[in-house]
Amino acid sequence: MHFIPAANFTYPNEIELNWSILVVLYPFITGLVAGAFILASLERVFNVEAVKPTYRLALLTALSFMIVAPLPLQLHLGHPERSFEMYLTPHTSSAMAMFGFVYLWYLMVVLVLEIWLDFRHDIVLLSRSTTGLKRVIYRLMTLGSQNISPGALRFDDRAGYTITIIGIPSAFLLHGYVGFIFGSVKANPWWSSPLMPVVFIFSAMVSGIAAVMLLYMGTTKLRGEKINQDCADTIAKYLFYAFIVDFSLEMLDLIHRIYEADESFRSLDFMVHNSLWIPHVIIQLLMGTLTPILLLAATQLMKLPPVTRQRMYALAGSLTLIGIFAMRWNVVIGGQLFSKSLLGYTTYTVPLWTREGLLPAIALTLMPFGILFVLVKLLPPWPGSGPSAKLGGLHAETSGGRL
Amino acid sequence: MNRFKDSEHLLRVTGVFLAGIVLFLCLRAWFVPKSFGQYGHYRADSITEIAALPIRHAGHEVCESCHADVLEVKHTGKHANVNCEACHGPLAKHAEDPSIKPVLPDTAVLCARCHEANSAKPKWFPQVVTAEHSQGLPCNTCHQPHKPGLKDTDAKPADSKTADSKTAEAKK
Known part of the structure; x- marks a missing residue:
């Protein structure tokens, strides 16, 4: 920990930053979950056929990240066994305790149930065609029901649709809650804003859509197949729209702060021009927001060859994820860099090896990809790759789990 | 049962969820102490348990009754208002039995x-x-x-x- 010697009016409890890089990771990962699910719901509820190839991948991505979402907090707090007590004796005045139930609802009722219904046809067929351990796993996943009659599949489709309808407000609730946790800290002028939950929701949509777009393009290339240009173009279009709304909201928040110029403004302004200059202005705004918006705008306005468009999407998507991570960083870390005296500042250096260091953070970031790898092996999400798709006729139509 | 022919699998998954809820309620009944919530959002029995813990601090008056020489020096310095056990740690055992020597x-x-x-x-x-x-x-x-x-x-x-x-x- 280092201090800015000229300005050291910091209170004792502000000397060490209590919320580390792991707390930065938590809203980042949760945002990816909500965003990926909202992209999936585009196809399911709003009938955007073009993004159909990413539907199942988006659901599995959301589940993979959802499983990892609480781990940064567990590692940050220590004593992971105590988190169960939050469910046993929840305190209704604690936003985090209530968030535990939002998390459980979203994980079990929305994601797991929707994925199960959507893949049930494939699961049943795989439980018949595989052998050994795989067969046992698939049989367990069928819950003993082998019914894949057209009537049953139609029922799955309707039930899945209903769950997606419930899932959209749930996804908003999930990430709105994360923003709420920060926005409701009235003692911290950097966080305390009613816009915070809304900004978090839209930034979640941006990051989730970008992540699924990158995953779709990356995995399609890895499998040696051709990227569906219409699909990539449509996702990029939605990413662009979501980004415009997200950027407008962030700018609205910024302009409001500048115009209001309350007693904290000079302190926050000093911080943005010093310790947060690179992460906030350079990385988040210029590199992670304006550049991808301009790249995406160019793909919308100019007639470019497909390969160029794909490369621009890949670049814009990667920069978007960096920008959204920087946004989380600037909220979580930035909110702790200035003193409540509004006259003192600290700095934060990420440790490397410690429990809350850079390496555990990298490991936690990579973990969802490991889970996703296992999930796509178990439940192939690629268009036309499931056993139901190979049956042809009626089943071919349901290759995306749909009738 | 014919009515549920095509939705029977959803009844199965509902059954799994219900089993999970019942398991959770059983675990809750098992884990949450009986006295939890009696006075507030904590275990009421903890009050009597904490009250029954042995006293570990002797208090500076007890220290001063034997170590008057140290008190004399201390009172003239900046640490006059710093209690003995703030630096030396809890010393009730030493106060009861001076042969138990505290570690400096x-x-x-x-x-x-x-x-x-x-x-x-x-x-x-x-x-x-x-x-x-x-x-x-x-x-x-x-x-x-x-x-x-x-x-x-x-x-x-x-x-x-x-x-x-x-x-x-x-x-x-």
Whole structure:
């Protein structure tokens, strides 16, 4: 920990930053979950056929990240066994305790149930065609029901649709809650804003859509197949729209702060021009927001060859994820860099090896990809790759789990 | 049952969820202590359990009844209002049986707890960067813990004058 010697009016409890890089990771990962699910719901509820190839991948991505979402907090707090007590004796005045139930609802009722219904046809067929351990796993996943009659599949489709309808407000609730946790800290002028939950929701949509777009393009290339240009173009279009709304909201928040110029403004302004200059202005705004918006705008306005468009999407998507991570960083870390005296500042250096260091953070970031790898092996999400798709006729139509 | 022919699998998954809820309720009944919530959002029995814990601190009056010589020195120094057990730790056992000798604290670690330089501390409070000031030497090599100030000794770190003068400047 280092201090800015000229300005050291910091209170004792502000000397060490209590919320580390792991707390930065938590809203980042949760945002990816909500965003990926909202992209999936585009196809399911709003009938955007073009993004159909990413539907199942988006659901599995959301589940993979959802499983990892609480781990940064567990590692940050220590004593992971105590988190169960939050469910046993929840305190209704604690936003985090209530968030535990939002998390459980979203994980079990929305994601797991929707994925199960959507893949049930494939699961049943795989439980018949595989052998050994795989067969046992698939049989367990069928819950003993082998019914894949057209009537049953139609029922799955309707039930899945209903769950997606419930899932959209749930996804908003999930990430709105994360923003709420920060926005409701009235003692911290950097966080305390009613816009915070809304900004978090839209930034979640941006990051989730970008992540699924990158995953779709990356995995399609890895499998040696051709990227569906219409699909990539449509996702990029939605990413662009979501980004415009997200950027407008962030700018609205910024302009409001500048115009209001309350007693904290000079302190926050000093911080943005010093310790947060690179992460906030350079990385988040210029590199992670304006550049991808301009790249995406160019793909919308100019007639470019497909390969160029794909490369621009890949670049814009990667920069978007960096920008959204920087946004989380600037909220979580930035909110702790200035003193409540509004006259003192600290700095934060990420440790490397410690429990809350850079390496555990990298490991936690990579973990969802490991889970996703296992999930796509178990439940192939690629268009036309499931056993139901190979049956042809009626089943071919349901290759995306749909009738 | 024919009515549920095509939705029977959903009844199965509902059954799994219900089983999970029942399991959770059983675990809750098992884990949550009976006295939880009696007075507030905590285990009421913990009050009597904590009250029954042995007293570990003797209190400075007890220390002073035997160590009057130390009290005399301490009262004339800056640490006059620092209680004995704040530095020496809980000593109820020693007070009950003086043959139980307490371990003397390592001043290189102990003093730094209060006097390590930190920008959150008021300027007038004596503080040093111990790594530069004492270079690992115990503080009581030069200072008297009961009446802080320099001992009459030659073992004086090179920069101690600078540190002391810094403190004096801060006082102004």
